[in-house]
Amino acid sequence: MGKSKEISQDLRKNIVDLHKSGSSLGAISKCLKVPHSSVQTIARKYKHHGTRQPSYRSGRRRVLSPRDERTLLRKVQINPRATVKDFVKMLEETGTKVSISTVKQVLYRHNLKGCSARKKPLLQNHNKKSRLRFATAHGDEDRTFWRNVLWSDETKIELFGHNDHCYVWWKKGDACKPKNIIPTVKHRGWQHHVVGVLCCRRDWCTSQTRWHLEEGKLCGYIEATSQDISQEVKAWVIQMDNDPKHTFKVVAKWLKDNKVLAITKP
Incomplete structure (x- = not known):
């Protein structure tokens, strides 16, 4: 089954308002074109916890720990001319197996991008x-x-x-x-x-x-x-x-x- 789209806050508010006004869950689902199970979950959560916010989902754990990310950023600052493959090899030597795309995502998340040296x-x-x-x-x-x-x-x-x-890898202004x-x-x-x-x-x-x-x-x-x-x-x-x-x-x-x-x- 494919990943469903997150229900917006405005739509959650409309579901709660209709439920508080006395509308049935089926009528709300048909009117707003939202699955019945989703309407039931949102209404039940508001009734028991008084909130319309979605539940926290931790997701998959990151391959690199915060310490590994700090080590990677320090290596980039020391040698900005190193390639992503060099960083992958460096992490493998410390016992952390990681892919090239993961290293790129970490660098992009810290506002680092690869550009031609001026x-x-x-x-x-x-x-x-x-x-x-x-x-x-x-x-x-x-x-x-x-x-x-x-x-x-x-x-x-x-x-x-x-x-x-x-x-080279640099931040804006460097x-x-x-x-x-x-x-x-x-x-x-x-x-x-x-x-x-x-x-x-x-x-x-x-x-x-x-x-x-x-x-x-x-x-x-x-x-x-x-x-x-x-x-x-x-x-x-x-x-x-x-x-x-x-x-x-x-x-x-x-x-x-x-x-x-x-x-x-x-």
Whole structure:
């Protein structure tokens, strides 16, 4: 026999109210389309115990004890890159035989989910301090200042390469912790470089980014910037990092000739 659906609280209340008004159990069952046995059980429980709540059913005991669950969560925090199979094997070594689905249910119940590890630039201590100084120095700027800032960046498109995926277990808000990311560094390879410039001024640049290919070592940075500078605006600030292509003498000369102020992000 299949599992029956739990009777709602509103329906239980209607059964009790009809029974208190003098309706027979058969009439209630026919009117509300509820099995006679269910109507009889609800009415009898209300008569003897004064409650309409269903009886507590313990159900099947969980395979993992609270102590085993704490051990599993501690292992996940220590090594978030371990797979579910690794956790199953770890529990079997302690004498607890458990399935993969059970381990997943425990992790989901504690708000842990498996996701691809995010790739973030490898930051040394001096890089972190420099970025903190940059954020502190420009944290009080108003909207007028940032509306005149051109945000520029470049990226590379690898023609040949291998993109590795790594799954980690994290809670909400823990995505960028050191244990949950894959540090990346820039390296030379068979690839194309592109550079783009964007600005938040919606009157002339509506969330559009202009990309320009670089020819070998010759940077298309100046070309991309000069096409996006508006002649109507006298003072512009351009944001860029310490990439070598941004520190070329020809770039510095162009910025000076066009009276463009550059803020360097560490």
